[in-house]
Amino acid sequence: MDILTEKFAKLGCDNAPGQESLQKQKPLDLRGEAIEGRPVDFSHGDVDAFAPLPGSFEAFKQGFEVGGKQAYTEYRGKDFIREDVARKLSAFTGAKIDPKKNLILTPGTQGALFLAMGSLVARGDKVAIVEPDYFANRKLVEFFDGELVPITMNYYENSAQAGLDLIELEKAFQSGVRLFLFSNPNNPTGAVYSRDEITVIASLARSYGATLLVDELYSRQIFDGREYTHLCAQEDIPENLVTIIGPSKTESLSGFRLGAAFGSEYIISRMEKLQAIVSLRTAGYCQAVYKTWFSEPEGFMEERVAAHQAIRDELVGILREVPGVRVRPTDGGSYVFPELPELDVSIEDFCKIVRQLAGVSITPGTEFGPQFTHHFRVNFSQDQKAASDAIRRVLAVMERYRKAE
């Protein structure tokens, strides 16, 4: 098998969220009748249930009307928009961000992640990632010919922290890892890192001269008044640090593809060089929509976060009623990652079966680490009633496949 055939074999996206409609049909062990109910796609948030930020369409319209100056921007994004975004991200995180040097606007946070990884991973480089964590992280390491060094997260252990195995992380740095990538809140568990965890990660990275890449995509949606620690604003942060974030989740602006990365000047500058050959720039007219981000009407975000917290409470309650099902309540973000008891089918098949019998799309745990063979991920940014009904249907289907003791 040649290099590319091998590489792309690992990059499969048939089980990835949102790709379910492209799955090849294969015979499934379907048990019982379909369960009626409103179809729910838990693979991503429902922007019909939680609408895009107020004024986002009008901002796009203004950008379109500006014409040429908005259609073509520097690869890193329009100057005055970078100034506005830098000011707002500084205020939010506490980090110092020079809009000329430390910020790039990207096509979604995925765009930021890709550009950062492409700027930091050379073939053979050891890269530490968390398991479980966002499914694209491992694929990016593989695409850039890096060597994956997984770090365990014991997320059931202590709800006051994410549960990252810091001893493993230090060993990874000792073994030559020079880049550590993690999402906070963690995707898919919704675990938030404690201040202590963040401080130790920063200090280890400094000691070993490692680069940190922190995905804070969901950092505006923290529940229960819990403390959230922005690594970028801490003392003694490593010299090489990039934070990525965007308005696609809580703000529901995913359809515009907007993201941002901020941090070390040399990494941002590499990312722009890469952007120049990847897709030139974040769609020019869409860039105008950044102005609605962090400029929401008073009370809007508080209300939106509270609505998600209520859905979390209901779903976690439903899941915990079922014997053998385990789940850590989400600290932040819109994901839960329930663990199921032993089933007669694989988790990948279970997800396909659920789609057919219950009209519900869920993402198999194995997308987030090969060991998560009993987990699935749910994005609960949905209509609350539809979401709880759908979870009940998933659990009803699950009972048909529960392995006999």
Added chain:
Amino acid sequence: MDILTEKFAKLGCDNAPGQESLQKQKPLDLRGEAIEGRPVDFSHGDVDAFAPLPGSFEAFKQGFEVGGKQAYTEYRGKDFIREDVARKLSAFTGAKIDPKKNLILTPGTQGALFLAMGSLVARGDKVAIVEPDYFANRKLVEFFDGELVPITMNYYENSAQAGLDLIELEKAFQSGVRLFLFSNPNNPTGAVYSRDEITVIASLARSYGATLLVDELYSRQIFDGREYTHLCAQEDIPENLVTIIGPSKTESLSGFRLGAAFGSEYIISRMEKLQAIVSLRTAGYCQAVYKTWFSEPEGFMEERVAAHQAIRDELVGILREVPGVRVRPTDGGSYVFPELPELDVSIEDFCKIVRQLAGVSITPGTEFGPQFTHHFRVNFSQDQKAASDAIRRVLAVMERYRKAE
């Protein structure tokens, strides 16, 4: 120097079109006073002079109003939009395109090019590109650790063909090249390949089992009623072929970032896997705008092409009046690539000087091949009067730097 430092040093984009505002200030040999006139940015087309396709904003609005189903699409693009685009691209090119297998919607044609190259170039692979050709082509080969094999284009020789050196191309295939990438019409010269050239390229690729990647971005803007040959619709095409195209140029939809690639199923499928980790998808709401492409009001495209042909005629006329200046009239697209006589300054410095003294942005020839040290590129999709005035200012500045005989 480590691998990435070396790689990104080659990826410089300071002289790239549109990046002029980020150039570091360095002392220039400025001669004489600034020449007054309306500033013109020849680094890209002016969408204020040639507006986006009629109905494009309204199509976006409808996409936004559809909501969730339009915000989140398959990575390769929304199914019914792929069906529409496949039908229209089939009608335009004559190629058979199955919207399920042979087509991916991408963030601009640049996005298509990046995904295709990322799917086809492994480290060490020999890749043939034309000199001159689009500046990103060489950068992509370098980014993916390929080995560049340049093929000469003798574009002054015979205006009935592009002038590709087909003997060099065959030697390249003999030496192990398995991928040939070229733009037709050629960027930056505007030369269109003759039917004979296209037939020979296709036949050589077949013989040597090579893959072809054809950039047809400007293929809807052909002048003088000249014949244009779509390689994808020829008999005896190679098994592995991808054509890329998009509505960013003649259609002025660049601000939405829309492109497309069609061709071999396995390459399109790889491109989608890569898209899944690059930026997920072409911005969902923007995808709704594809419906205006190839659905222009009657006579719209003919008029737009004629307007560009008139600008070409005027600019070529002005350039040819000047002793020592050489230019091939554009067959298709919005570029001219004039060659200047010997100057006292480098072409890169000349471009910076022109920006300061004449308020005109032009792109140095060296972006298109290291040997083009006396050329610059102009995108003449501009207001006609502003463009001809600006070219006169460029030539007036040029006289101040003409080397004494």
